[in-house]
Amino acid sequence: MSLVELNNVQAFYGGIEALKGINLEVKAGEIVTLIGSNGAGKSTTLKSICGQVQTKGEIWFDGQKITSLEPHVIAQSGIAHVPEGRRIFPRLTVKENLEMGAFSVKSKKLIKERIEKSFVYFPRLKERYHQTGGTMSGGEQQMLAIARGLMMNPKILLLDEPSMGLAPVLVDQIFEIIQELNSTGMTILLVEQNAYQALQIAHRGYVIQTGEIILQDDAKVLLTNNQVREAYLA
Known part of the structure; x- marks a missing residue:
């Protein structure tokens, strides 16, 4: 069953057309990656x-x-977006950042339970619980950004460049966490510059170029595709 489906979607920044009629599908329980320059x-x-x-x-x-719905309505429907560059609240503590992720949850007990659940995936955050976000390392901030996205208990997690700027050992750790989340049933749409690592963990992949989808296939097939290897895996 399709959880997310885009049909002939165009996107605009003023008069500039950034997406030129793309079609994309994410099924429940999948990791789907979107790669491109x-x-x-x-x-x-x-x-x-x-x-x-x-x-x-x-x-x-x-x-x-959900076309044309307000962003907060879309978020509350079960879509969590972890944007490029993490964008945590640097002056707030880990605790406060996580609470901000649960902005529409009224139950303090439920918020506390979800914070404790996030520590299962990100034990480092428990150690940094009262530390301000801006004083943490890049890897810790990325963990916080993902954990904050999980606070709404979403049906799908949209991850934008989670490995950007991280040391290789932390990149491996982030990708392991993504796989662990998926193993619990979390659906994930992953945008990633590290095409090789993204295709290694994804079920399916799409290649986008100048606002158009030019390839789509099983991730393992894309890993062996000459066009993909020359452009993104060399």
Whole structure:
């Protein structure tokens, strides 16, 4: 069953067309990765799903058309977006950042339970619980950004460049956590410059170029595709 479906979606920044009628599908329980060069439209695709840019076409989530809905309504429907560059609140503590992720949850008990659950995946955050976000390492901030996204108990997690700027050992750790989350049933749409590592953990992949999907296939097939290898895996 399709959890997210984009049908002939165009996206615009003013008069500039950033997406030129893309079609994309994410099924429940999958890791789907979207790879491409800088400026290809990867982040814009995620922003389109979240209602953060002007779009044409149809965007469906969990059987409901969400095109033109307000971003906060889309978020509350079960879509969590972890943006490029992490964008945590640097002056707030880990605790406060996580609480901000649960902005529409009224139950303090439920918020506390979800914070404790996040520590299962990110034990480092428990050690940094009262530390301000801006004083943590890049890897710790990325963990916090993902954990904050999980606080709404989403049906799908949209991850934008989670490995950016991280040391190789931390990149491996982040990808292991992504796989662990998926093993619990979490659906993930992953935008990633590290195409090789993304395709290693994904079920399926799409290649986007100048706002158009040029290839789509099983991730393992894309890993052996000459066009993909020459452009993104060399």
